[in-house]
Amino acid sequence: MTMSDVARLAGVSKMTVSNVVNNRAGVSEPVRRRVMEAIRQSGYRVNVSARTLRSGRTGVIGLAVPDIDSPYFGHLASHVIDEAGQRGFHVAIEETGAAATGEADAIAHSRTLQFDGLILSAVELNRRDDLTDADYPIVMLGEQDFGGRFDHVAMPNEEGTKAATAHLVDQGCSRIAIVTGGLEGVNMVTRRHEGYLAALAERGLGHDPALHFALADMSMEAGWDAAQRIADRDRPVDGVVAVTDTVAQGVLRGLADRGLRVPDDVRLIGFDDIPGAKFMVPSLSTVAPDHGWMAAKAVELVADRIHTPLRPAGQYVAPFKLEIRESTR
Amino acid sequence: MTMSDVARLAGVSKMTVSNVVNNRAGVSEPVRRRVMEAIRQSGYRVNVSARTLRSGRTGVIGLAVPDIDSPYFGHLASHVIDEAGQRGFHVAIEETGAAATGEADAIAHSRTLQFDGLILSAVELNRRDDLTDADYPIVMLGEQDFGGRFDHVAMPNEEGTKAATAHLVDQGCSRIAIVTGGLEGVNMVTRRHEGYLAALAERGLGHDPALHFALADMSMEAGWDAAQRIADRDRPVDGVVAVTDTVAQGVLRGLADRGLRVPDDVRLIGFDDIPGAKFMVPSLSTVAPDHGWMAAKAVELVADRIHTPLRPAGQYVAPFKLEIRESTR
DNA sequence: TTGTATGCGTTATCAG
DNA sequence: CTGATAACGCATACAA
Secondary structure, eight states, rough: OOOOHHHHHHHHHHHHHHHTTTTTTTTOOOHHHHHHHHHHHHHHHEEEEEEEHHHSSSSSSEEEESSSHHHHHHHHHHHHHHHHHHHEEEEEEEEOOOOOHHHHHHHHHHHTTTTTTTEESSSSSOTOOOOOTTTTTTEEEOOOTTTTTTTEEEOOHHHHHHHHHHHHTTTTTOOEEEEOOOOOOOOOHHHHHHHHHHHHHHTTTOGGGGEEEOOOOSSHHHHHHHHHHHHHOOOOOEEEEESHHHHHHHHHHHHHHHTTTTTOEEEEESSSSTTTGSSSSSEEEEEOOOOHHHHHHHHHHHHHHOOOSSOOOOOOOOOOEEEEOOOGG | OHHHHHHHHTTOOHHHHHHHHHSSSSOOOOHHHHHHHHHHHHHHHOOOHHHHHHHHSSSSEEEEESSSSSHHHHHHHHHHHHHHHHTTEEEEEEEEEEHHHHHHHHEEEEEEHHHHHEOOOOHHHHHHTOOTTTTTEEEEESSSSOSSSSSEOOOOOOHHHHHHHHHHHHHTTEEEEEOOOOOOOSSSSHHHHHHHHHHHHHTOOOOOGGGGGSSSSHHHHHHHHHHHHHHHOOOOOOEEESSHHHHHHHHHHHHHHHTTOOTOEEEEEEEOOTTTGOOOOOOOOOEOOOOHHHHHHHHHHHHHHHOOOTTTOOEOOOOEEEEEEEEGG
């Protein structure tokens, strides 16, 4: 069922059908009706591939995340789909598996599949990697630092973690652990660690490297494991800053398994404000970045760059607020 | 940068380039090397739209879910992406918003965007709806009943809920509430309710309609709300079957807010085994369907139907097991 | 206001 | 084993 078929059915040329389909001016009302009727009867649909081949645009933007099977990225993806939809874009989601190769592949795929642009939530790729695709509309979302080469919508990593840590101090905590990843490079983990250190310094508390608990990955399992190590310590900890809410959920469970009560024995604060945070027992205090704002900004930036390829890269940081809940009361 | 350019660079015809790109037999080794080198130098990529226009296949399958911002569908989507990737398909995710219109739109979109097939996790569309697209490869995933018109990979709704309810009885519960949706039609809610009734009957317990707590939607908020109504009752409840783990999480939190202890005062069991279930406090007992199996089956069915359009529709039910955790100990 | 010719980049077919 | 040619379905430019 092609435009030609519809044209024959309506007794017009296929160009007229094209004009009707694309709502172009210059078609008389009676002809338009006849064509619409022919379309309805025949069940005709435009062939997007043919249109794309001609126009060079697919109307699809890619969204590459480490893992949609995680509340945070699921939540973010949901916002991105919304925003993109409002601008007439479809979203294709790609999983990178939190690996630099997966992230590089996502860029290659995105071009191969001819997405109009890509929103990449990179956690491994960084400025040292050889990214030669800076001409293609890519927006970096999240944590990594690319030295200003790409549009970048960042999380309030330092500011947020600093506020979280300061909050723990203000609640009376003095031996505050941080549960996070390794400290190489410039990324989410190190940025958040900086915020932690800054708050301790500002509040006049010393910093004890033994209170840095490293994770194998950003999972609940890893958080649980860190909680075991925390509970094993001789000198108790009275506050924990978890690098994400997902990790915090594992910590919460791990502490419960060791009979440590939150917040009575240990106060705990996370980062992200995932949907489940306020339903945990106890409910989880957390740094709540404005996910809707991030998604909107990212989509706006890709859309904008598709239209204006040479605009200089923009750097943005999402606003946040501290959600104080039971885990730090 | 097109095939013709590469062909000129390599001193061959574009057909030969096509043959190399598609790993087709019948290209001599020296020519193949020359072409590969030309591709490398020029940074050529195939134009997927052109290929699609010619071949009629996009290599993309759509996955329509109510909401990826939910642990269950995020988890499922992750599995589907994996499985599809292994078969050389890309996945485009669409959100339906748990509405019949959204679900119908997803089908239309899927065809317009020329996906090779669609996996539709329908929660509202049902057999009475006018679905004229049965010729296009659609696999229904989940709950709704379509009277055998589509390939269907179902959850073990009745069997699972029956086992869950029986387990509560075996743990000594006698006044068991069910927290779920309204009881119209044949869908996840009613199927699971049937399982609940079947277990009560089998165990010789009466059924009290007052113990049916209806939800506005399948959210944690709604679960929390149901828990308030449960706590408000004069005659206490000693067991709760929640229609999903997400709802159960809300119930758990709602009971905690009312000072009811799980499992001491009330035992609670969910459905789905979302990633967070075993990290809740207390950890959540649940019906654990084999998500990997479901995803694999669904992808297999679409792939198969793309190849064999006229095969009769198949009906499958996912295997499950009961995960017994603290909430029902 | 409507129609005709042409080409987008690829692949199927068939000839060399 | 390699190449020429003709589609795939649509939209641009221009003619009528």
